[in-house]
Amino acid sequence: MNAPLLLLTASAAAEAGRAAETAQPDPAAIxxxxxxxxxxxxIWSHHLVFFLAxxxxxxxxxxxxxxxxxxxxxxxxxxPVESLxxxxxxxxxxxxxGHDGRKFTPLLxxxxxxxxxxxxxxxxxxxxxxxxxxGTLAVTSTGNxxxxxxxxxxxxxxxxxxxxxxxxxxxxxxxxxxPGLPLWLLPVMIVIExxxxxxxPFTLMVRLFANMLAGHMVIxxxxxxxxxLAGVSAAMGIGIIPVSLSLGxxxxxxxxxxxxxxxxxxxxxxxxFIGMYAHPAH
Amino acid sequence: MSPFALAHLAAGIGAGLTIIGAGYGIGRxxxxxxxxxxxxxxxGGDIRMSMIIAAGLIEGATFxxxxxxxxxxxxxx
Numbered sequence: 117m118n119a120p121l122l123l124l125t126a127s128a129a130a131e132a133g134r135a136a137e138t139a140q141p142d143p144a145a146i147x148x149x150x151x152x153x154x155x156x157x158x159i160w161s162h163h164l165v166f167f168l169a170x171x172x173x174x175x176x177x178x179x180x181x182x183x184x185x186x187x188x189x190x191x192x193x194x195x196p197v198e199s200l201x202x203x204x205x206x207x208x209x210x211x212x213x214g215h216d217g218r219k220f221t222p223l224l225x226x227x228x229x230x231x232x233x234x235x236x237x238x239x240x241x242x243x244x245x246x247x248x249x250x251g252t253l254a255v256t257s258t259g260n261x262x263x264x265x266x267x268x269x270x271x272x273x274x275x276x277x278x279x280x281x282x283x284x285x286x287x288x289x290x291x292x293x294x295p296g297l298p299l300w301l302l303p304v305m306i307v308i309e310x311x312x313x314x315x316x317p318f319t320l321m322v323r324l325f326a327n328m329l330a331g332h333m334v335i336x337x338x339x340x341x342x343x344x345l346a347g348v349s350a351a352m353g354i355g356i357i358p359v360s361l362s363l364g365x366x367x368x369x370x371x372x373x374x375x376x377x378x379x380x381x382x383x384x385x386x387x388x389f390i391g392m393y394a395h396p397a398h
Numbered sequence: 399m400s401p402f403a404l405a406h407l408a409a410g411i412g413a414g415l416t417i418i419g420a421g422y423g424i425g426r427x428x429x430x431x432x433x434x435x436x437x438x439x440x441x442g443g444d445i446r447m448s449m450i451i452a453a454g455l456i457e458g459a460t461f462x463x464x465x466x467x468x469x470x471x472x473x474x475x
Contacts, residue, residue: 144472207447319458326461333468381454388451 143344150336151329153260167257170234178229201225204383212387213394216282220390223274227267228383234258235328235375239368259328261321268321271386275316279393291396316389320382327378331371338364402473409471416467420460424453 153163177193184194204224209217238256245251257263279288292309293302341360346353431449435442 142474148472319455322461322465323454323458326465327457330461330464377450377454381451384447384451385454 143340146340147333147336151259151332162253162255163257163260163263166234166237166255167260167263170230170237170257173237174226174229174233177233200228204228208384208387212384213278213391216394217387217391220274220278220387223270224383224387227271227386228379231258231267231324231382232375232379234263235371235378238328238332239371239375254332256328256332258324259332261325264321264325267324267382268317271320271382271389272313272317274386275389275393276313278390279396282394283396288393288396291393294397316385320385324378324382327374331367331374334367335364335371338367405470405473409467412463412467412470416460416463419463420456423456423460427452427456 153161156162156165178197180192181190181194181197184190184192190198201221205218205221209221209224211217213220234257238254238259241252241254243250244253258267276288279291282288283291292313293305297305338360341356342353345356427449431445434445438445
């Protein structure tokens with residue numbers, strides 16, 4: 117497969133689907149089959165279902181949290197949600213953007229909670245009946261580059277909106293290049309900074325996508341060792357089970373940490389980039 | 399030996415080189431952060447946050463390389 121990055125998911129899924137039907141499936145194809153988008157029903161796909169589920173779950177969790185206030189005091193689910201929202205407002209938004217960072221808190225909270233819930237949903241194995249036998253489904257919608265591209269596009273718009281609304285269009289463009297620069301450096305710096313507008317959200321996109329994809333890939337590879345070695349001999353298959361399961365559990369726990377860290381990093385970097393464009397160097 | 403075998407070999411070597419670079423980078427980062435926290439425990443929170451962000455940036459660059467190796471590893475021969 118020699119596809120460019122954006123076609124990775126689509127073409128790999130198609131090839132994995134074809135390879136899975138042959139008698140001797142390629143291990144790489146099986147792994148790609150498990151981490152890429154697969155059809156689900158007629159018009160749905162795995163990533164679409166889990167994307168909508170994550171978005172709906174965020175809305176439900178937040179509604180429950182809002183109802184959890186008793187005379188202004190958070191109870192139940194409201195306690196963790198409030199502490200996370202306060203953390204995002206005080207430690208991320210106001211520290212990185214400045215005193216006017218408060219108005220970006222809703223956007224940053226949306227990023228944080230959606231990425232967190234989408235990643236955590238991917239760690240839950242949902243039982244599913246397919247082709248007459250039961251299996252499990254653990255899908256992260258942020259493991260699809262289209263989803264992270266959409267998140268990064270929103271981040272890009274927020275960064276440019278912050279710069280333009282605060283400094284005006286002319287001031288925003290002028291602020292891209294640091295002042296006091298020698299004139300001969302200007303053509304180079306303008307190109308670099310204009311590229312920088314797009315590379316910033318591009319790295320956000322690739323970081324989140326690759327993190328989610330890589331975590332699920334490692335878990336799939338570890339669990340795939342069992343049927344692969346069982347094909348060699350029954351004793352090897354049984355022998356690898358404790359190794360495979362304990363390593364898989366370790367990676368699952370690591371993924372739990374990664375879910376929080378990635379949600380934090382995406383939110384934090386978006387806030388830093390917004391702050392960079394809102395308050396360019398004087 | 400088909401050229402795809404070389405691609406698979408390159409994917410393995412590339413993944414190894416990627417983890418060397420990332421491990422060295424994040425190791426240096428963590429070592430410096432710990433030194434900083436040991437010298438200035440009051441600034442521990444800020445240093446830890448900056449460390450996580452810098453580690454994220456290193457990781458992001460690492461994943462570019464990792465995706466290239468993934469593309470090589472999933473080549474059909």
